[in-house]
Amino acid sequence: MKGATPDLFDLQQKPQQREDVDDGCVVLRGFVDDSGAVVAAIDGVVAAAPLRKMSTPSGTMSVAMTNCGALGWTADRSGYRYAPTDPTTTTPWPPLPAALSTLATTAAQAAGYPGFLPDTCLINEYLPGASMGLHQDKNERDRSAPIVSVSLGLPAVFLWGGAQRTAPTKKLRLEHGDVVVFGGPSRLCFHGVQ
Numbered sequence: 001m002k003g004a005t006p007d008l009f010d011l012q013q014k015p016q017q018r019e020d021v022d023d024g025c026v027v028l029r030g031f032v033d034d035s036g037a038v039v040a041a042i043d044g045v046v047a048a049a050p051l052r053k054m055s056t057p058s059g060t061m062s063v064a065m066t067n068c069g070a071l072g073w074t075a076d077r078s079g080y081r082y083a084p085t086d087p088t089t090t091t092p093w094p095p096l097p098a099a100l101s102t103l104a105t106t107a108a109q110a111a112g113y114p115g116f117l118p119d120t121c122l123i124n125e126y127l128p129g130a131s132m133g134l135h136q137d138k139n140e141r142d143r144s145a146p147i148v149s150v151s152l153g154l155p156a157v158f159l160w161g162g163a164q165r166t167a168p169t170k171k172l173r174l175e176h177g178d179v180v181v182f183g184g185p186s187r188l189c190f191h192g193v194q
């Protein structure tokens with residue numbers, strides 16, 4: 001795991017690993033340098049707050065999800081919201097592990113968003129056949145904070161759209177250890193997983 005504040009030298013070591021996708025959206029290829037620690041942290045969260053397929057107003061998601069941190073993103077038949085407790089266990093979400101919060105802070109800094117301190121982490125498990133339709137991340141109160149998305153495991157195709165749902169989408173192949181960061185002018189862009 002990198003330190004909380006990688007210096008300029010660290011960032012200059014990997015200039016080829018940064019891909020600018022859009023104004024405010026960056027892919028950091030292979031940014032996760034200790035995926036074992038990250039996976040262990042996720043395993044700890046999942047043990048306390050099991051992955052589950054949430055219902056939504058329009059059906060049931062194909063992706064299994066859980067959360068850690070002060071708040072967690074949840075859905076049910078009535079809508080989407082952040083809540084301090086896990087509706088399935090009725091206890092608070094597990095704490096945000098340092099391996100995850102440090103990774104988010106360092107990735108955000110590398111992408112041009114210094115000083116990011118996450119208070120939640122949504123964990124999505126995509127088994128073969130699972131997908132995520134185009135959507136905006138808009139349940140967060142503070143949209144000055146970027147979204148940091150870490151890919152682990154099998155490759156997947158990330159769909160990157162625009163401000164409108166009907167905008168053309170770019171297909172980005174994300175591999176184990178890649179991190180996507182989007183904020184600023186990209187913060188409310190539509191995105192999904194094929």
Ligand code: FE
Binds near residue numbers: 135136137191
């Ligand atoms: Fe999203």
